[in-house]
Amino acid sequence: MTQLTHIDSNGQAHMVDVSLKQITTRVARASATVTMNQNTLDLILKGKHAKGDVLATARIAGIQAAKRTAELIPLCHPLMLSKVSVDLYEDTSLPGIRIESLCKLTGQTGVEMEALTAASVAALTLYDMCKAVDKTMIISDIRVNEKQGGKSGDWLYTDKQTSTTHETKDFEKNNIKVSDEINQDIKPIYVRFFAELRDHLKEDELTIQIEELMEKNFPLTIEGLSQYLKEKYSEMNTVLNRSGLMVAINHQVSEKKSPFSAGDEIAFFPPVTGG
Template sequence: MSQLTHLDSQGHAHMVDVSEKDITTRVARAEAFVEMLPTTLALITHGKHKKGDVLAVARIAGIQAAKKCSDLIPLCHPLMLSKVSVELTPELELNRVRIDTMCKLNGRTGVEMEALCAASTAALTLYDMCKAVDRGMTITGLRVMEKQGGKSGHWVADASVVGNA
């Protein structure tokens, strides 16, 4: 494994200087899951939740989180994202909602943290909106699924890892 880039030679945390990196198109995809009772999932999918469209609110929260990532993660660079998508898909047979996010830009640093922030915040928002009817929900499987661009090129996660049923 290579040296940790956010630590200097004395072990002090610092923001990495990316000014010499090439500007490339960078894309990252992340996923997370919110597992819940079948009755909770039915409320969401049938539009019967008293707080309204849970999936729409979670989608907007995820998009907003990607845009605010550098405010939350101390050493992340503020980025000019050109695209953020958050898709929430009910998986009825597994009693869960799958959250897929994608962040894209033309820049000098990757967007993995923004994709992860989007997925985790969408999951937290879903939990927040549904906790009154299902306190036992769990958020699982948060991970980067794919990244493209930059010197390290294209990387795809192992599809056999937990989270993919």
């Protein structure tokens, strides 16, 4: 049984010292649902609600909340989040709204509390915006769906456990650490090369398994990826040391220190010469 890290040897609550933890790219996804009357849902989706655009307001509220998690949860570290996204989807099976949040940073602590806070506050905001027309709304299923990065490895929520007396045991059994058994579920990254770089390598796209980088302790940043590529393929030295080399992650201009995550498309290219 894992020790609770927020309780010290005297049983007192304390904030964990993370200064010796490795800096890695961490991602957490969480979700929540708000079940409501079909009429309330229709009102929200048609944008006819008296208080205005409910979904947009809830989304912004979730993003704002993620940034304030450290002020709300006593032992949470203040974090420099590099990305927060909150998406709201119609779920006709509820009926209601499903909220999905994602938080990301490169640092020494996980971001699941931020993702949970984002989903929770987005749900609360939905309730606030709609309570005048529907007081029976139910906020439920607030949970972490996925964690990436950090000491305890990658983790995915699997929807199999049943609420029996063996709950804890089932929970551990069904929520397998990705590194142990469902490795193939981590998406690779796609590395692309353009113009003279492609001509030099005679290759325009490589698929790289993230675990390979992690096993060899390369950080999940552009710099880490470059080092890994240079170590693995000698011809990469010329290409990745080219002066003025540019790089993009998912079409966004990026830098050496920029972190990436599973499924990202990373492109290396020489200085541009259009116009």
